[in-house]
Each structure stands twice: as structure tokens, then as C-alpha cells.
Amino acid sequence: MMTISNANPIEFKKLQKQYLIVYLLVMGADWLQGPYLYKLYRSYGLDLSQIACLFLTGFFSGAIAGTAMGSAADTIGRRKMCLGFCTMSICGLFLRQIDSYSVLFLSHILSGLCTALLYSVFEAWYVSEHTSRGFPNEWRARTFATGTFLNGLVAILAGVSANGLVSWWGYGAPYYGAIVLLATAAVVIQSIWTENYGEGDGKTDTQLIHTLKEGCRTLWNDTNIIILGTAQTFFECSMYVFVLLYTPAVENAVGARELPLGMLFSTLMFAVMMGSLTFRVIERQVKIIAFLDYSHILALALGLASFSFGVMSYFEPTSIVLLVSSYHIFEFTTGLYYPAISSLKADVIPEETRAGVMTLLRIPMNLGVGFLMWHVEDLSTATMFAICGLMTLAGCVLVTLTYRSKITPVIPSP
Numbered sequence: 001m002m003t004i005s006n007a008n009p010i011e012f013k014k015l016q017k018q019y020l021i022v023y024l025l026v027m028g029a030d031w032l033q034g035p036y037l038y039k040l041y042r043s044y045g046l047d048l049s050q051i052a053c054l055f056l057t058g059f060f061s062g063a064i065a066g067t068a069m070g071s072a073a074d075t076i077g078r079r080k081m082c083l084g085f086c087t088m089s090i091c092g093l094f095l096r097q098i099d100s101y102s103v104l105f106l107s108h109i110l111s112g113l114c115t116a117l118l119y120s121v122f123e124a125w126y127v128s129e130h131t132s133r134g135f136p137n138e139w140r141a142r143t144f145a146t147g148t149f150l151n152g153l154v155a156i157l158a159g160v161s162a163n164g165l166v167s168w169w170g171y172g173a174p175y176y177g178a179i180v181l182l183a184t185a186a187v188v189i190q191s192i193w194t195e196n197y198g199e200g201d202g203k204t205d206t207q208l209i210h211t212l213k214e215g216c217r218t219l220w221n222d223t224n225i226i227i228l229g230t231a232q233t234f235f236e237c238s239m240y241v242f243v244l245l246y247t248p249a250v251e252n253a254v255g256a257r258e259l260p261l262g263m264l265f266s267t268l269m270f271a272v273m274m275g276s277l278t279f280r281v282i283e284r285q286v287k288i289i290a291f292l293d294y295s296h297i298l299a300l301a302l303g304l305a306s307f308s309f310g311v312m313s314y315f316e317p318t319s320i321v322l323l324v325s326s327y328h329i330f331e332f333t334t335g336l337y338y339p340a341i342s343s344l345k346a347d348v349i350p351e352e353t354r355a356g357v358m359t360l361l362r363i364p365m366n367l368g369v370g371f372l373m374w375h376v377e378d379l380s381t382a383t384m385f386a387i388c389g390l391m392t393l394a395g396c397v398l399v400t401l402t403y404r405s406k407i408t409p410v411i412p413s414p
Contacts, residue, residue: 025185029178031158061112074198086186152273163262234395238388275335301336302396309389
């Protein structure tokens with residue numbers, strides 16, 4: 001294994017490119033589905049409670065079956081599971097074109113499985129490859145920050161593309177575009193990715209139950225992982241509630257006027273890019289990092305998110321300007337949040353159970369979102385935003401007061 005002193009920047013850039021190509025393709029497919037999902041379901045004649053029920057199905061699917069599949073990636077191979085993600089996602093998108101509520105339920109079951117994999121096995125594959133090739137741990141943050149920035153750019157393009165596709169071929173068109181991106185990602189994974197494993201190294205006698213037990217033991221023995229998991233739950237619960245409610249909230253504020261939702265989505269993603277750029281500026285300043293490490297950046301993101309939800313709650317639906325401004329503040333915080341929490345998890349989660357632990361951490365998030373979705377008809381949009389504000393504030397306080405930082409010198413990346 002390479003040491004820090006002889007780590008090859010060219011080889012690092014090559015690995016980074018292999019990961020980011022796939023990451024941006026699958027995230028582009030995910031973003032294409034976002035701007036008009038609510039409108040697609042409304043075109044099927046579904047009301048908000050029925051749409052929320054579909055979302056609920058996906059989150060429970062991710063919490064139960066998605067956890068098992070994500071944990072299995074440590075044993076059967078993360079590359080294989082990434083290919084499985086692409087296959088299941090494509091099937092789910094085809095089903096989403098069918099105007100049948102039972103078929104849409106099946107689509108969201110597949111979507112829940114895929115979401116659990118999207119936010120665990122791709123990152124686990126990269127961290128394993130980065131570590132096994134001997135690159136400095138500090139360089140991982142650069143990859144995550146670059147990925148978040150480029151992801152924002154891809155999301156902007158996805159929003160503009162979704163707008164164009166819908167105007168040409170209707171609300172279902174962006175989903176066919178997503179299928180093309182996923183198929184391309186599968187070809188790239190098959191062609192240039194190598195396989196890696198966690199515990200068991202691909203041996204069939206390593207059982208899923210054992211993998212889950214080891215993941216639970218890892219969680220129990222490391223308070224920092226539990227704190228990160230709790231912060232992740234609070235932030236991402238709020239994020240998914242925002243995804244469901246931001247369209248009806250802004251429509252309620254403007255009345256009957258037709259909104260260019262794809263363009264709004266693109267400007268929100270520009271705010272994500274600005275957040276990731278801010279992370280990179282902070283992360284590159286060695287003197288600042290000596291005081292302000294990744295856990296503090298995470299706390300900052302949670303605190304700003306709480307503020308933005310407070311504004312949403314108070315001014316919905318009385319001020320469209322302040323409502324949309326608060327949307328952009330929240331999306332700015334996601335640009336800070338993702339590279340910060342990814343870097344922290346890469347440091348504290350052991351390699352042998354990485355994918356399993358990361359999917360276990362998503363269980364409370366899935367259940368929390370499911371609980372909130374279940375009550376979406378009982379609570380006003382302003383109340384839901386207020387709950388999100390309280391959750392992100394609690395996450396900010398928790399990380400600030402209890403996370404045990406292990407500040408290390410920053411090694412400049414190539």
C-alpha cells in the first residue's frame with residue numbers, strides 16, 4: 001500500500017474521475033425525477049394524501065428491505081450492488097409511467113430500495129478504493145466537495161432539461177431521460193469499476209445476519225457514529241419533507257399562476273453549488289481548519305437549515321419572496337452538509353462494515369420521514385416546516401455539544 005509521501009496524484013485523479021462519472025450520472029437521473037413528480041401524480045388525478053402515501057411506501061421499503069440489501073453489499077460486492085441499483089431504478093421508472101395506483105406502489109417500493117443503495121454503496125465503494133490504494137484520508141473530502149459542487153451543476157442542468165422535456169412531451173418525459181442516464185452509468189460501472197468488499201471479501205459463508213450484527217456492534221461501540229446518524233436523520237428527514245412540500249407551498253403562495261418549476265429547481269441547485277464551494281473554501285484554509293473542522297461545518301449547516309425552516313414556517317404563504325429566499329438558504333446548507341457528513345463518516349466507520357453501517361443509519365431517517373408523511377394531511381405546511389426547523393436545530397445542538405472531534409492536519413490535494 002502506498003504511503004502518504006508517495007501517493008500518486010495522477011492515480012488519485014483517475015480514481016476520482018471513475019467515481020464522479022458514475023456518481024454524477026446516477027444523481028442526474030435522480031434530479032430529473034424531482035421537479036415534476038408532484039405534477040405527474042396530479043395529472044393522474046391523485047391528491048396530496050395519496051401522493052404522500054406513495055412517498056411513505058418508498059421510505060418504509062428503504063428502511064426494511066433497503067437496509068438488508070445495503071448491508072449485503074459488504075459481502076456480495078459493492079460494484080455488483082451498484083449495478084443492481086441501476087437495474088431496479090430503471091424498472092421503477094418504467095412502472096412510474098403507468099397510471100395505476102397499485103403499479104405506482106410497486107414503483108415506490110423499488111424506489112425505496114434504490115434510495116437506500118444510492119446513499120450508501122456508491123460512497124462505500126469509493127471510500128474502500130481510496131483507502132486500499134493508499135491515498136491520504138484528507139483527500140477524500142476534496143472528492144466529496146467536488147462531487148457536491150458538480151452535483152449541483154448537474155441538478156441545474158437537470159432542472160432546465162426537465163422543463164424542456166415536459167414542454168415537448170409531457171410530465172412523463174423526464175423519467176425516460178433518467179432511464180438513459182442510469183443505463184449509461186451501468187455501462188461505465190461494468191467497464192471500468194473494480195469490485196471491492198467489506199467483511200467476508202465475497203465469501204458466501206458470510207451471512208447477512210452476521211453482517212448486520214457487526215454493523216450494530218460498531219454503532220453501539222462508537223458514540224460519534226450514533227451522533228452522525230442522529231444528525232443525518234434530523235437533516236434528511238427535513239430535506240425529504242421539503243422535497244414533498246416545497247411545490248404545493250409555493251403554488252399556494254402565488255395562487256393560480258403557472259410556475260416554471262424546472263427553472264426554480266435549477267436556481268435551488270445553484271444554491272447547493274454555492275454551499276459546496278463555501279465548504280471547499282473553508283476546507284482549503286489550513287489555519288481555519290485548525291479551529292473549524294468538519295463537525296463544526298456540519299453544525300453550521302444544521303443551524304442555517306433550522307433558520308431557513310423557521311422563515312418558511314412563519315412566512316408561508318404570506319410572502320413569496322421570503323419563502324423562495326428561505327428555500328435557497330436551505331439548499332445552500334445541503335451544499336455544506338453532504339461533503340461534511342460524508343467526510344466525517346468516512347473517518348469513523350470501519351471499512352469492513354461500511355455499507356452495512358451506512359444503511360443502518362438510514363433506518364431512523366426512513367421511519368421518521370414515514371411518520372411525518374403519514375400526518376401530512378393532519379398538519380399544515382407551516383407546521384411541518386416548523387417541525388423540520390426544530391429537528392435541524394436539535395441536530396445542530398447535538399453535534400456542537402457532543403461530537404468528539406479528532407482534528408488532523410490537512411494535506412493539500414493534487
